[in-house]
Amino acid sequence: MQMTMRWFGPDExxxxxxxxxxxxxxxxxxxxxxxxxxGEVWPKDKIEKLVSLAHQANLTMxxxxxxxxxxxxxxxxxxxxxxxANYKQTIRHLAEYGVKVICYNxxxxxxxxxxxxxxxxxDGSLTMAFEKKGIDKSLEEVVKEVLxxxxxxxxxxxxxxRLAQVQTLFAKYKDVDDSKLRENxxxxxxxxxxxxxxxxxxxxIHPDDPPYSIFGLPRVVKNRDDLDWICNAVDSEAxxxxxxTGSIAEDPTNDVYQILEEFTRRKxxxxxxxxxxxxxxxxxxxESAHLSRYGSLDMFKIMKVLHDNGFDGYIRPxxxxxxxxxxxxxxxxxxxxxxxxxxxxxxxxxxxxxx
Ligand SMILES: [Mn+2]
Numbered sequence: 001m002q003m004t005m006r007w008f009g010p011d012e013x014x015x016x017x018x019x020x021x022x023x024x025x026x027x028x029x030x031x032x033x034x035x036x037x038x039g040e041v042w043p044k045d046k047i048e049k050l051v052s053l054a055h056q057a058n059l060t061m062x063x064x065x066x067x068x069x070x071x072x073x074x075x076x077x078x079x080x081x082x083x084x085a086n087y088k089q090t091i092r093h094l095a096e097y098g099v100k101v102i103c104y105n106x107x108x109x110x111x112x113x114x115x116x117x118x119x120x121x122x123d124g125s126l127t128m129a130f131e132k133k134g135i136d137k138s139l140e141e142v143v144k145e146v147l148x149x150x151x152x153x154x155x156x157x158x159x160x161x162r163l164a165q166v167q168t169l170f171a172k173y174k175d176v177d178d179s180k181l182r183e184n185x186x187x188x189x190x191x192x193x194x195x196x197x198x199x200x201x202x203x204x205i206h207p208d209d210p211p212y213s214i215f216g217l218p219r220v221v222k223n224r225d226d227l228d229w230i231c232n233a234v235d236s237e238a239x240x241x242x243x244x245t246g247s248i249a250e251d252p253t254n255d256v257y258q259i260l261e262e263f264t265r266r267k268x269x270x271x272x273x274x275x276x277x278x279x280x281x282x283x284x285x286x287e288s289a290h291l292s293r294y295g296s297l298d299m300f301k302i303m304k305v306l307h308d309n310g311f312d313g314y315i316r317p318x319x320x321x322x323x324x325x326x327x328x329x330x331x332x333x334x335x336x337x338x339x340x341x342x343x344x345x346x347x348x349x350x351x352x353x354x355x
Contacts, residue, residue: 111157
């Protein structure tokens with residue numbers, strides 16, 4: 001197991017590599033290029049520069065999150081083949097610089113959805129929350145609220161230029177239902193997985209966030225059966241999963257422990273986002289502190305299932321709250337992620353010593 005933290009690069013992140021390297025137990029950062037338009041090839045010189053910054057700080061950069069997928073691939077337009085060719089080239093380039101895992105998602109329009117970016121907890125800390133009443137509004141209002149409350153930081157997968165045309169984007173997806181989206185995902189995987197096998201890269205799909213349909217959009221990474229379908233679509237270890245405990249547990253009918261156990265055993269979980277959520281009512285929730293007692297998930301059970309089934313991929317604490325007056329990109333402050341990460345490592349050490 002390798003513990004990592006997400007890092008948004010030298011220009012986009014308040015949290016520097018110098019700070020990250022001081023968090024005990026962190027071995028690597030999860031990076032990405034944010035200045036390459038979705039669908040284009042990631043140039044080697046930019047990758048080299050980014051990876052070498054991590055190496056200079058004595059950190060690995062073996063996981064990329066994310067190489068986003070162009071809408072034309074998800075919609076299944078004839079232009080997808082060009083974008084898939086670009087994606088293959090990006091995979092080859094990343095492999096040359098030591099990248100082992102690529103996290104991605106296959107959600108139309110929105111990469112994730114929260115309705116409150118600065119939800120205040122009783123102890124005064126700030127976190128992100130999702131409440132159904134927050135999306136009972138016009139699309140434009142929902143988009144504006146997320147973008148206006150990002151504390152001035154760009155949000156991954158929420159490119160303002162793209163979302164300025166949110167109605168046009170929705171219109172493009174009007175003929176794409178679950179089965180069509182699934183077909184388009186399989187088409188994409190059949191194309192790229194052989195390249196991944198050739199260069200030693202593993203793809204790792206992130207579950208939908210939230211893992212059910214919103215605004216009538218199709219969803220194909222919601223639960224155990226979806227993950228099973230994806231794994232079988234191309235039966236290769238290179239066709240894997242980023243198991244995000246928070247996202248998958250947003251649907252209370254998902255058994256996060258059983259899903260973790262099955263797909264760890266099947267050697268398909270290459271990357272784990274380990275965070276806790278507190279269910280408020282129905283499917284409403286907020287992102288709590290990592291400790292089990294603050295949320296609805298049994299974090300020890302999560303770590304034990306990973307450990308006992310031979311997980312040897314990458315972990316990151318995913319998100320943290322804002323505490324001690326820190327501000328920044330919602331979910332990605334330094335302090336609470338560092339605390340959460342230490343807690344996860346503490347449990348891992350106990351599991352190792354007990355084994
Ligand atoms: Mn996640």
